[in-house]
Amino acid sequence: MLIGDVARHSGVSTRMLRHYDALGLVRPSGRTAGGYREYSAEDIRRIFHVESLRSLGLSLKQIGRALEDPASTPSALVSDLIQWTEDRLEREQELLKRLRAIDASAPTGWQGVLRIVELMQGLNSTSAARRQQAVLARPEGVSVPAELLAGAVLAESDPNVAGALRWALARSGGDGVATLAAGVHSEDVDIRRRAVLAIAEMSEAPGVTTVLADALGDPDTTVRRHAALALGRRGVTGAVPTLVGMVVEGAGDVDAAEALGTLSQDPGCADRIITALVDELAAHTANSAVRIRLAQALVELPGTTVRDVLRQLAHDDDPAVALVASAFVGVLEARSPEDRGDEDS
Incomplete structure (x- = not known):
């Protein structure tokens, strides 16, 4: 079967078939008298094998190794592919979170977008001082999404940075209570403690009293005490x-x-x-x-x-x-x- 016929029946373009040939991935078994590529039934089966592996996300290099290397086992290759996919999804989830945070801030210009990106980069710093500076250095007129600050509060272990985040969250003018309420029900007791402390400082936000009242039944003594103090003041x-x-x-x-x-x-x-x-x-x-x-x-x-x-x-x-x-x-x-x-x- 000539290359044009193979392309029509397989759905793989002639350009890609030539690329497979150049890489040694699928080489036609013969040539016609005029020098045209001629594919056998076995060659076509190999093309479908390549396309199937590509659909799983394997690179052409990985596919070549899988088809030619006897030591390459499907289980090992699939395990590597799972890890790579999980890493990629994590990166994409982080990107999605950033995009949503920017969208929530309703920026009117690129300066606002750049400020939110700068804040997110600062909050991801390994330096507590850098994270605190990122929170406190917000210029006037730039809106920071409450959900972004609330998420950072739940993840922050440094008490000084956490205090700055709670201060910024309480003055953000947004509603981060939903994010914090989810933290109140976390299995991680440290997250629950951070969530209750932050909610206690959001005196004007709706739903605060309800979340704090639920926290009175928490199995952790510290969570209950934080909630009780806030509720008592209310x-x-x-x-x-x-x-x-x-x-x-x-x-x-x-x-x-x-x-x-x-x-x-x-x-x-x-x-x-x-x-x-x-x-x-x-x-x-x-x-x-x-x-x-x-x-x-x-x-x-x-x-x-x-x-x-x-x-x-x-x-x-x-x-x-x-x-x-x-x-x-x-x-x-x-x-x-x-x-x-x-x-x-």
Whole structure:
């Protein structure tokens, strides 16, 4: 069969058939009297073998080795091809992410596009200082996609860079909550911690309270504490048990006490908080440090009940507890009647 006939039946162009011949990949078995290439049935089968392997993504060099080298096994070649394809897909996914980030920024000119590309390159630096500089050096008037910053927050292990990213994200004017919410449900506890910290600083974004409330059920203590502090500042009473636990455990107890003070502005919640703290006092009669922390938390709360509890503690059998409680009673009594919650003065 002549080359033109082979091209028509196989779908492989005459130019490609000549290229196969030049490479020694598929050489026609014969020549006509006029010197034209003549392909045998075996040659045509080899052409289809080459085309099949090309459809898998193999290079012509790899195909030649596969067809000629007895030591080349299909399993080894396919394994190499899988690895190469996975690497290529990863590179293309990274490119797609960059393109989407640029599109999300709605650039009005090439300067904006170049700035986003520069930011992404900076965030991929191995230097923490370089990553932080890339975040903080954003010029005025350039919009940075919130999703890009949110993704960087979840991946950032350096605390200084992470802080800069959270700052930039909170001021980005975009909505990165969806990306961060996915991080809250990650199997990686470090990612969950980063996500909750970042969400806690996005006070104006919709959906924040819902995501933080879900995080109160996280199996990780640190995640629950971050969520409780943020929710307490937002007036969400569901954070009370975790906040009281933080006071007892001495983990962020000052911040927890302040959050409980915020929640106590609701009279109904104030009674609930006072009851919880008093119950903990009764449960830790032998632990001076815990009782002092509980007294410190009580002084943040309004009402006469708090003063009554502290006056009782001023006569506690533990001298350290009694001394601290006496000091707090003096502080409360020095406050104005409005601050003290006195009915009469």
